[in-house]
Amino acid sequence: xxxxxxxxxxxxxxxxxxxxxxxxxxxxxxxxxxxxxxxxxxxxxxxxxxxxxxxxxxxxxxxxxxxxxxxxxxxxxxxxxxxxxxxxxxxxxxxxxxxxxxxxxxxxxxxxxxxxxxxxxxxxxxxxxxxxxxxxxxxxxxxxxxxxxxxxxxxxxxxxxxxxxxxxxxxxxxxxxxxxxxxxxxxxxxxxxxxxxxxxxxxxxxxxxxxxxxxxxxxxxxxxxxxxxxxxxxxxxxxxxxxxxxxxxxxxxxxxxxxxxxxxxxxxxxxxxxxxxxxxxxxxxxxxxxxxxxxxxxxxxxxxxxxxxxxxxxxxxxxxxxxxxxxxxxxxxxxxxxxxxxxxxxxxxxxxxxxxxxxxxxxxxxxxxxxxxxxxxxxxxxxxxxxxxxxxxxxxxxxx
Numbered sequence: 001x002x003x004x005x006x007x008x009x010x011x012x013x014x015x016x017x018x019x020x021x022x023x024x025x026x027x028x029x030x031x032x033x034x035x036x037x038x039x040x041x042x043x044x045x046x047x048x049x050x051x052x053x054x055x056x057x058x059x060x061x062x063x064x065x066x067x068x069x070x071x072x073x074x075x076x077x078x079x080x081x082x083x084x085x086x087x088x089x090x091x092x093x094x095x096x097x098x099x100x101x102x103x104x105x106x107x108x109x110x111x112x113x114x115x116x117x118x119x120x121x122x123x124x125x126x127x128x129x130x131x132x133x134x135x136x137x138x139x140x141x142x143x144x145x146x147x148x149x150x151x152x153x154x155x156x157x158x159x160x161x162x163x164x165x166x167x168x169x170x171x172x173x174x175x176x177x178x179x180x181x182x183x184x185x186x187x188x189x190x191x192x193x194x195x196x197x198x199x200x201x202x203x204x205x206x207x208x209x210x211x212x213x214x215x216x217x218x219x220x221x222x223x224x225x226x227x228x229x230x231x232x233x234x235x236x237x238x239x240x241x242x243x244x245x246x247x248x249x250x251x252x253x254x255x256x257x258x259x260x261x262x263x264x265x266x267x268x269x270x271x272x273x274x275x276x277x278x279x280x281x282x283x284x285x286x287x288x289x290x291x292x293x294x295x296x297x298x299x300x301x302x303x304x305x306x307x308x309x310x311x312x313x314x315x316x317x318x319x320x321x322x323x324x325x326x327x328x329x330x331x332x333x334x335x336x337x338x339x340x341x342x343x344x345x346x347x348x349x350x351x352x353x354x355x356x357x358x359x360x361x362x363x364x365x366x367x368x369x370x371x372x373x374x375x376x377x378x379x380x381x382x383x384x385x386x387x388x389x390x391x392x393x394x395x396x397x398x399x400x
Contacts, residue, residue, distance in 0.1 A: 001307055002120050002171065003050040004100040005043050009036060009108035010057025010082050010091055015215050024059045025213065026108035027066065031226040034066070035213055036108055038226065043106075044072040045314045045351075046116055047303050051075065053098055054108070055091045057082040089185030092177060099174050107168040107212075113230070114208035115270045116169070121310035122149070123171035127200045128192070132164035134205035141165040144203055151201040154192070164205040208273065233357035235269045235390065236344055236371070237313075239280035241363035242381050243302070249284040251294040253301040261387030267311035268387055272394045275314045275351055279343040279360075279370070282318045286325025295320070314351065317343040338362075339369035344376065359393060361386075 013025030020028070026036040036054075043049055052075055056063040060081040070077040080095040092099065104120065112131065123129030130151065132144055143163040145153040155161040166188070179191050195201035209229045213219045240246040243266075245257045269276040282295050299316040306312055319342070325331035336342030348355055360371035360378045371378030381389055 001048060001304065002100070002102050002104060003048065004053060004103040005049045005051075006053045006055060006092075006095075006099065006103050006105045007036070007039065007108045008088060008091060008106070009054050009063055010060070010085070011109065012058050012085070013109070013214065016213075016219060017216070019219075020058070022059065024056070024062055027059075027062055028213070028219070030213060030219070030222045035111075035222070036063075038230070039106070039108065039111055040072060040077070042111065042113075042230075043116075044075050046312045047314070048117065048120075048307050048312065049075050049104075051100075052077050053095065053103075054079045055082060055095055056080065057085055057091070085184065087184035087190075088187045089177075089180045089191055090183040092172075092187075093180055093183065093185070096174070096177055099177075101174050103172055103174070105170045105172050109214050110168055110210070110212040111226075112167045112169060112206070112208060112210045113273065114206035115267070115310060117307055117312050118206075118267075118271065118310040119169070119204060120171055121308070122204050123202070126171070126202045127173045127176055128195055128202070129171045130201065130203040131167040131169040132203045132205040133167045133210055134164045134207050136165045146203055146205070149202045149204055150199055151192075151196050151203045153196065164203070167206075167210065227352070231352040231354050232273055232275055233354045233359075233395075234275035234277055234314075234347070234351070235394075236277045236279050236347070236358070236360040236376070237266070238338075238360075238362035238364070238367045238381075239278050239318075242361055242386065243278070246363070249287075249289045251284060251290040251298055253298060256298065256302070258305075259386050261385040261389075263306050263309050263311050264387040265390040266306055266313060267309060268391050268394060270311055274358075274394065275353060276312065277347050278313050278316045278318075279338070279347075280316075280318045281338055281366075282320050283322035283325065283337075285320035286322035286327055286330035288326045292320055315347060317347060319343060338364075339366040339373065341370045341374035344370060344374040348374075357395065361390065361393075 009026045013020030027034045064079045067077045082091050119131050139158045142157045143155040143161040211222045213222050243262045266276050284290050319336040321330050321332050321334040323333045358376050360376050363381050368378035
């Protein structure tokens with residue numbers, strides 16, 4: 001599984017005038033915080049990246065200071081300073097010793113809200129796989145000609161062409177750096193044409209909210225709307241009996257048996273633009289059957305298994321407490337233990353959740369009571385294919 005995201009943050013940002021003379025474009029405040037902070041939060045919620053590498057150039061010291069010894073949860077953040085402008089390809093060549101064999105590359109001045117893990121899943125084995133924006137109207141952007149998922153050509157802007165647009169997000173095999181023989185070098189101008197001729201450049205088109213803060217009008221639009229655009233509904237899944245069969249106090253991966261369509265259900269939630277959360281009572285901790293680190297390890301394993309098909313859970317929440325527990329520190333009532341709504345409320349405070357369109361899926365009355373206490377719709381899953389059950393209850397992105 002790909003574990004590194006690389007973000008280009010070294011551009012001069014000249015089209016934004018005075019704003020970027022003293023501050024790198026991705027570090028400008030958008031919606032009340034640095035745009036790059038928002039982008040990193042979006043990457044981290046996928047739960048698969050061990051490392052985010054920032055390739056800095058213009059005013060690199062600001063990026064270095066802001067992210068010195070930084071981390072987002074278990075994801076470490078590293079900054080590489082480019083000594084002079086070398087283009088997008090040159091920035092990668094300069095940082096080659098820090099790059100993993102395969103990595104996700106993004107521009108630091110744009111955000112495209114689609115399921116990144118779907119792209120990573122589709123990119124297995126290729127040299128470069130591009131994310132493309134579908135449904136873009138107008139002549140401002142160049143177009144990409146696809147044959148299935150093979151990129152056949154690029155068409156310049158302004159000629160009335162239709163088709164998807166390069167979104168500036170790529171899964172890249174490090175071997176591509178061998179194609180860069182002179183610096184400065186641009187991936188788009190100097191590398192991709194050769195990959196296109198050899199049939200080694202792939203692409204997949206997605207729909208979703210996109211913003212590029214590179215010109216004044218779009219910068220102002222992002223400042224107005226970004227926070228609201230990233231507010232999304234959520235599906236809160238119970239775990240045992242919904243995602244996996246309830247075999248009684250499951251804490252070992254070899255004992256976990258997925259419900260039919262469970263991982264696919266989570267991916268359907270991701271693809272529809274919802275948050276996917278897990279809320280699970282784990283009284284086995286309070287009863288001494290296993291410890292909290294076992295719960296965390298099982299959730300990590302589940303996340304890895306979901307990632308194989310392009311699915312992710314934004315957060316796993318569990319309550320280890322029980323009033324009849326045998327382990328003293330967990331022997332207590334808790335407002336996080338269902339049917340109380342504490343886990344739902346905590347998640348709604350940590351993430352920009354649109355509670356008016358969110359729902360809970362559980363297999364017990366206590367799940368439905370927790371939903372009701374949080375003001376959400378609760379849906380009782382009584383078996384069968386979870387993906388089919390979930391799809392009937394989702395509103396696809398853009399149709400809300």
